[in-house]
Amino acid sequence: MIATPAPQITDAVRRNMALLIQLRWLAVGGQLLTILVVHGPMDIELPLAPLLAAISLLVFINLATLYILRRHTAGLEYALFTALMFDIAALTWQLHFTGGLANPFAALFLLQVVIGAMVLRPAASWAMVAASLGALAVLAIDPVPLALPPELQDEEFSLYLQGSFVCFGLIAVLLVAFVTRIARNLRERDAALAAIRQRAAEEDHIVRMGLLASGAAHELGTPLATLSVLVNDFRAMPELNAVTDLSADLDDMENAVQRCKTIVSGILMSAGEARGEATERTTMRAFLRDIVDEWRVTRGLDTLEYHDRFGQDVAIVSDPALRQVIGNVIDNAVEVSPQWVGIRAAREGEALQLTVTDRGPGFTQDILDGLGKPYRSTKGKPGGGLGLFLLVNVMRKLGGEVRAGNREQGGAEVTIWLPLDAIAYPAGERT
Template sequence: MPQKTMINAPFTLAGHAQHLGYWVIIRTLILICLGIAAVIFLWDGTVNLPFTEILTALVILTSVNLLTFVRLRKPLAVTQMEFFIQLLVDLACLTAVFYFSGGANNPFVSYFLVPICICAATLSGRYTLAIAGLSVMSYSLLLFFHIPLPILSPHHHQADHSINLHVLGMWLNFFISACLITYFIVKMARDLRAQEAQLNRWREDQLRDEQVMAVATLAAGTAHELGTPLSTMKLLLSELRTEYKNVDPLQKDLQLLQEQVNQCANTLRELVATAEQTKDGQLPSDNISNYCNTIIERWKIMRPDVVSTINIAPNQPDMIVQFHPTIAQAIINLLNNAADASPQNIEIDINWNAQNMQWAIKDSGAGIAEEVTAHLGKSFISTKTKGLGIGLLLTQATINRYGGTVSLHNRVPRGTITRLELPITLVSPTEPLAI
């Protein structure tokens, strides 16, 4: 599919293909102007120009322009280097034209500023510095090396060949303008790109927050509806355990079902309790080691089939901390993702210091495809056949909300490493614990 070079984005924020499309248009206009000027002088006959050399340079530039137009119809990415080379071709051809038409006295010589402006607005600083340096060097050389035209030479009536102060002033103005453009336009273009990138991140975060709010609304209604079926299941399980109390294998299964139903009921109660605790800004406080162990024990009850290795680094500082209750749920989501990937081989490393807490959850599953990694935690996407993609989205939103980060990496030889880092809010020892 051909690349679209139409004007569809701010110039400094567009892609290089669009930039090159703009440059083709600019180059076409300049070629038309120079071609008309050459035809007029050739028809008039009063000015003795080396038309063969000038037309050769213009034909070369026209051929490059046509080839560039055809190239833009191809589905190939335009790189910074390619655009830079295009600007170099223009500098070389125009320098040749100016050399054969009066050098620095040619009124079109200030056109050298245009490639500098375009480069400063679209390419990186090193390319802009190169274009500016070559433009200044070309202008400087044209002061001394050129085929003079009496009609364009301010000193043509003088006997000597010294550089006229007017021409020198033109060169100095060009040099200062090139320096200012190189510095300020590059800086403004870089700031615009950074702002656009920040706006894109804000849009992604806003979209994710809207999705999270939709999930939260549905969760509240679902939690209310689950109360009745859970009570029914608890009653039936109690009756089944009484009726089949002599069947040991069945008793073990019923016991497991009873624990799972109780866990669901506890989760619903905690959901309501969390809303009550946090509505006034009050957060529970706990010893950080107890906090981590409580999360692990709660997860083990939920996933009794999982074989895991828990590593809490020794000599960790003991401290009282506060975490929002939703943090624990976010960590459990990450643990469940690892358990779904490889329930028989999970390693959990927990560390903390006075500034933050780190969790590293390692599984031996299939890993994550590269094309999926960029979208995890930003939308409803799942790497599991039966997954809804909600867990990681909620986890990412929760951890980011409280200043933390979650990242997923492929593990060698196989599997995934999930890293969580979260700032710690310390509680003064004189403050009472809010349980």
């Protein structure tokens, strides 16, 4: 009757069960208050024993549901369906001893059916309809009539109308409150499902990009090795060694080849195919300083302003993917603001806060709204817009966060928040 729920809807079922528990406590309180009023000021004799037994059953159902909700994660839809069926049974029992179908509160079965239709699967919802119709048929068979005092017997129809009015108001209020909460739960569930689908699509995109990068890096390995051999052969030729300018050019060529090999190694390592180089143990301060020095020295950038406010250093594992995405952020900043780029490393509790700022045109609102989505770029290049996409996804894998915005004085600002435990070596070690 009820299919096993998918993991992504379990949280919505739990919220619905918690809401039903609250409504059931309200029902218990309302029934006790009704018994006190009817049995007291109105002086109508009620069979207290069966009515209180039904209320005790509702209390037991609530306590059992609370236990299931706190201790179990599987079978919650079965528990929800069972609790609603017990609600129908308890209402049938109470109405049987208070006039049956002549009781205006018999309309409360409609509330049970609507709630079942909102929180259960179609098969279980139709089972609720069948149970409610069966309960109404049972109530038509020899119910216990209410014994009205003589002074109220002439007002029986008026009392029925008053009870119907109260019942309608109760159903209307509870349905609005319940439907509003259920609709919010459904919207949250749909948003969670959309986020899961988006993340799956992004991860698939990253895998394909990794395969492409890995294949390109492997293909580049052979010509780079050939160039390295040719440069060494040129160095071994005496007639070339005699030319001073050519010797300097050969040095530049060798440095460029080694630089390309380093880039290829970094790509392969990021794709999980390291070229024999073991992961390095370093410190956070040294890791960041190496990135900054690479841009200042290797790439000839002398307009980079670096402020180290990290505080006590931490031993970490040098993550090539992290190094690459930080480099992408700096590269984007340099491209739009070659005259100045600022980097600030600070410590926020047990996390690194790395901020990269520039004096360029800043981000458009479309980029900020779609932060982390691929192919969103202001440069107009085919295939562009992957830098922030990769940064957001690498940070998400490491448990971090990326924030982007525009500065009041002009330019863009990208802040990376990364928990130190994600790259600590070993966890908690300080140097």
